[in-house]
Amino acid sequence: MQSLHIVSAYDEELQYLSKRIAAMGGHAERMVEQAIAALVTTDQDLARKVVGDDTVLDDGQREIDDKAILLIAKRQPMAKDLREIVGVIRISADLERVGDLAKNVAKRVSSVADGRQPTSLFRGIEALSNLALTQLKEVLDVYASRSVDTIGFVRDRDDQIDAMYTSLFRELLTYMMEDPRNITSCTHLLFCAKNIERIGDHATNIAETIYYIVTGEQMPAERPKGDKTDRIVIKADASPK
């Protein structure tokens, strides 16, 4: 990481990029946290704040893209530097998407608030978001420490997130079968859960990018996806618990 170039401004420019990524990461983590907090406590002011904060990430991504492209044009980077710069472009795009997903969750707060759902559902959403946030945090920590040898946890966590999402999906369907009046808010919650699960996927993408930056190789091939919601069917006579 501490490789020095003849032109020290080059090092500074590279460092600046990774600092901007960290700042974007911090913002993205904060937005997800606050979006979930707003959803669980039906805090509409907080939700509006999250929606407004999204522009920070949009601007961040645009700035990083500009700077990175300028850097490629100016310095003609090779090998690790080139991977670093291309990686920065990819990571910023993922973080920007994370921000969009958090914003989308925040937007749904008022619609969910209309029909009050059982607290167990919100606890499930909270547990799912804790998994996704832990994933994001650990991945960004690896970006800081560059210790890719421990990156295997990402796959495990991804499996957990998928299992949790599958379980929530099933529970939400059950509530909808139980009482059609739940359908509006449960559908919104379903999208929220999906968005949170997607945040976990973006974190996994970032992990793969970091692995590529550091090692120059692609992360070992992925195992089959654990999201089994495509096969969930709940029969009309199934008794909800």
Added chain:
Amino acid sequence: MSDMNGQRQNWGRRALKRLRANGWLLASAALAVIAAFAFANLSPFIAPLAIIALVVAVAALPRQTELAATESAISSQAGFLPQLSAENLAAAVTDPLIVFDHTATVVHANAAAVSIFGGIAAGMSLPLKFRAPEMQALIDGILAGGASSQAIDYLDKLPVERVYRVTASAIGHGTGLYVLVFKDQSEARRIDRMRADFIANASHEMRTPLASISGFIETLRGPARNDPAAREQFLQIMQNQAGRMARLIDDLLSLSRLEMKPFLRSGARVDLRNVIENVIDSLAPLAKDSGLAIERNFADGALEVPGDRDELYQVFENLLENACKYGQSGERVIVSIAPGNKGPEPGIDVTIRDFGPGIAEEHIPRVTERFYRVDVETSRSQKGTGLGLSIVKHILTRHNGRLSIESELGKGAAFTVHLPTN
């Protein structure tokens, strides 16, 4: 923008320094130029031009001595700490403390910082690790050289919620070093949160038994006033419900006690074999009542992990109690301890396997949530509160451990606790 200004200033300072360092050389060169021109009798304009060219060249070109000087400055900064035994001083501070330089690169992190935040090493960029917007602002602010000391509140939510009062200050004058000190404020914050949590969770869970008790009181005072048989039955139900409320309060209190305790690793080591033997002994009567045989399958060698004995005792007690309660039909429960190599770091795996009805796939990821019950009826009849596994998970998170659950309907369930050995 401020970056660029800083750079320009830096450049100016460096140029001045070079001029100063090469003063004698410069002066003699200038003299030589003047002398040469005086004797050669050339145009008077060329002499000043030549001197200016000399000055600029000396100011712009870094010299070997200067590079060496920068290097020695860096090494003296690094050598500075042990010399004042500042490193030992930092190690003696129990609050996390991180020393960094003007590029926000970590120079030194004390043991508390490494153990709490993990993965902080010298040479790492600080803003990459502390990404929260207010932390970024704090680091930028102190480096921009405004106030000599600034403080903010920093909330670290995962894996265990912690709140710190973080102070950033410059160390001494002109050392180019800064320090971040983290003061744990979690306790005050947790009390607040606990109150909110308690109201949210407990009120809902308490209402059910309470509603049932008050319903029966009404019946006893009204229609069932003179019916001894019904009275006896109702009183029995009321007693059960009151017992349930008492258990709920006990569990909630033990959960909140856990959340109240500061998050500090004391360095004590716990012998898992001993803890688990004790747990098995204490639950032997329950196992006997349920008609279960507890089988041990312990590995040889040292089975020690760092941690809190009482907390780990509760983990295995809750797990084994669950196995006895819900695995009744299996006739046996196997407790095994083995060195675990599945996780990223070496550790010990403790597996408690029952042969009961098992847990359906869709419930597995969620059983550690508070008040989540796979089957409300069974849980009630087994006097469960819906908090046992959530306590287990909480303790394991504090110990850096993990809980994994494998189960198949009809084939029983295996709860594996993975605890790191260092």
